[in-house]
Amino acid sequence: AEFITHVELHRPEKLNSMNRAFWSEMVDCFNEIAMNSDCRVVVLSGAGKFFTAGIDLTDVASDVLSPEGDDTARISWNIRKKLFKFQEAFSVIERCPKPVVVAIHGACIGAGKTSSTLL
Numbered sequence: 001a002e003f004i005t006h007v008e009l010h011r012p013e014k015l016n017s018m019n020r021a022f023w024s025e026m027v028d029c030f031n032e033i034a035m036n037s038d039c040r041v042v043v044l045s046g047a048g049k050f051f052t053a054g055i056d057l058t059d060v061a062s063d064v065l066s067p068e069g070d071d072t073a074r075i076s077w078n079i080r081k082k083l084f085k086f087q088e089a090f091s092v093i094e095r096c097p098k099p100v101v102v103a104i105h106g107a108c109i110g111a112g113k114t115s116s117t118l119l
Contacts, residue, residue, distance in 0.1 A: 003040040005033055005098075012048025017056035018089075018111055020063075026089040030096050042096065045103040054110025060086075086111075 007029060009016035033039050046052050063082050069075035090111075093100055104112075 003038065005036070005039040005042045007033075007042060007044045009044075009046040009052055012046075012050075014056060015050040015053035015107070016046040016048065016112075017053045017059075019056040019059040022056075023060075023085055023089045027092045030092040034095075034097055039098055042098050042100045043103055044093070044100055046105070048106075050106040051102075051104040051108040052110075052112035053107065054112050055086075 009018075009022070011017060011019070030042075033042055064079060067075045067078040067082070069078050
């Protein structure tokens with residue numbers, strides 16, 4: 001429909017779990033939407049039977065569980081940077097100047113619940 005932008009989590013085979021690509025693509029997507037004068041409202045949905053199963057732990061766990069660094073301070077700093085990157089994927093939605101409607105269906109687990117309650 002005119003003036004409506006549809007953003008779909010599209011990993012139905014993984015129950016739309018949030019992988020590394022999700023964290024960067026959501027930021028890019030919503031920054032673009034914020035600047036798009038042809039968009040007046042955003043609908044966020046998930047493909048398949050779940051809205052989202054949350055964080056894809058098989059994909060991102062190694063980033064947090066095996067961080068780079070030679071000492072505790074550097075390891076902690078690297079974990080902090082990764083967590084800020086994860087948080088930015090939700091913060092960019094919250095800052096979006098367009099209304100965002102989350103069309104939740106099926107399960108909405110973990111980080112998916114976070115994204116839906118921000119709006």
